[in-house]
Amino acid sequence: MEVKITKEKIKEGMIVALPIVIGYFPIAMAFGLLSKNTDISFRDTSLLSMMVYAGASQFMALDLIAAGVSSGSIILATFLLNLRHMMMSASLAVEFQNMNKRLLPIVAFGITDETFSVISFNKEKISLPFVLTINILAYSSWALGTMTGYLVGEILPESLQSSLSIGLYAMFAALLFPEIKKSKKILFLSIISSIIYILLFYSNIFTSGWDIILGIIISSALGVVLFKKEKESEK
Amino acid sequence: MKSHLSLIMGMTLVTYLPRLIPQNILTNREINKDIKQFLSYIPYTSLSILIIRGIITTSDKMMIPTILGIGIAGIISYIKGNLVLSVLSGIFLSFLIINTK
Numbered sequence: 001m002e003v004k005i006t007k008e009k010i011k012e013g014m015i016v017a018l019p020i021v022i023g024y025f026p027i028a029m030a031f032g033l034l035s036k037n038t039d040i041s042f043r044d045t046s047l048l049s050m051m052v053y054a055g056a057s058q059f060m061a062l063d064l065i066a067a068g069v070s071s072g073s074i075i076l077a078t079f080l081l082n083l084r085h086m087m088m089s090a091s092l093a094v095e096f097q098n099m100n101k102r103l104l105p106i107v108a109f110g111i112t113d114e115t116f117s118v119i120s121f122n123k124e125k126i127s128l129p130f131v132l133t134i135n136i137l138a139y140s141s142w143a144l145g146t147m148t149g150y151l152v153g154e155i156l157p158e159s160l161q162s163s164l165s166i167g168l169y170a171m172f173a174a175l176l177f178p179e180i181k182k183s184k185k186i187l188f189l190s191i192i193s194s195i196i197y198i199l200l201f202y203s204n205i206f207t208s209g210w211d212i213i214l215g216i217i218i219s220s221a222l223g224v225v226l227f228k229k230e231k232e233s234e235k
Numbered sequence: 236m237k238s239h240l241s242l243i244m245g246m247t248l249v250t251y252l253p254r255l256i257p258q259n260i261l262t263n264r265e266i267n268k269d270i271k272q273f274l275s276y277i278p279y280t281s282l283s284i285l286i287i288r289g290i291i292t293t294s295d296k297m298m299i300p301t302i303l304g305i306g307i308a309g310i311i312s313y314i315k316g317n318l319v320l321s322v323l324s325g326i327f328l329s330f331l332i333i334n335t336k
Binding site for chain 2: 018019022023026039040041044047048051052053054057061065071072074075076078079082083084085086087088089090091092093094096104105107108109111113116117120121159160162163164166167168169170171172173174175176177178179180181186189190191193194197198201212215216219220221223224227228
């Protein structure tokens with residue numbers, strides 16, 4: 001019986017993970033190829049994807065390495081850009097309360113923007129086999145895509161390489177838009193967070209990374225305050 | 236080719252710790268209702284911000300393909316709810332636009 005349920009959960013995880021697997025592979029290929037063109041070894045390129053495993057910061061690191069920026073500064077920039085995962089991990093921790101504690105370090109490693117989103121939007125399905133399946137498949141796609149891009153990416157035309165990197169944002173949108181249908185609250189949160197981020201970005205006060213974190217905190221907190229008032233006035 | 240091993244180790248550490256720490260702090264504790272609400276809004280605010288950031292930080296040349304690629308992916312997933320189709324359509328449309336210029 002146990003085995004049957006686990007099998008079912010793994011299957012559910014595979015279905016939910018499929019879009020991430022298909023989305024990650026070409027984006028990782030674009031990364032692998034760009035890394036090769038930045039004169040980084042195959043070993044280091046693979047390690048970036050296998051150990052750091054955070055797309056946006058890996059692309060940023062290539063830019064900074066090419067510009068001759070020091071390792072310390074690149075690490076600091078990576079920290080700031082990826083600090084948003086702390087908010088996501090905190091958001092998921094509430095849902096993971098019943099999981100085996102010893103496996104949480106492994107589950108935590110697999111938290112990315114995309115795995116976080118699909119797991120959050122399938123809260124009723126959350127279980128260890130479900131989450132691990134999603135994490136392992138997404139991770140494999142990212143790692144293998146990187147190596148493939150490094151080794152054979154050059155055969156792709158440049159315009160295809162550019163459009164592949166747009167895939168990342170297409171995936172964000174494809175995750176978010178169906179949620180908007182579910183409630184006006186979500187539409188409101190999307191609009192308000194976009195406006196707040198644009199203001200933060202063009203104010204130029206905060207470095208990249210901090211503006212993302214602040215944007216998430218301010219708009220989510222604003223949601224709590226505003227929706228609370230609305231509830232009270234309904235009474 | 237230069238070895239970037241120490242850089243990679245550093246990047247790994249500063250990326251992994253923020254993913255790990257909340258799991259140890261927040262697990263198995265009573266959480267304030269407002270904070271729970273706050274955390275439940277993060278998927279929507281963070282995705283919206285990443286999308287907007289993608290649009291406003293892209294190069295001028297890529298602006299239109301990016302916006303339309305994101306747009307078509309969003310619309311198709313809104314109507315059909317199919318992620319794979321949406322992402323591939325986004326990539327395909329931006330590819331077409333880049334090539335017709």
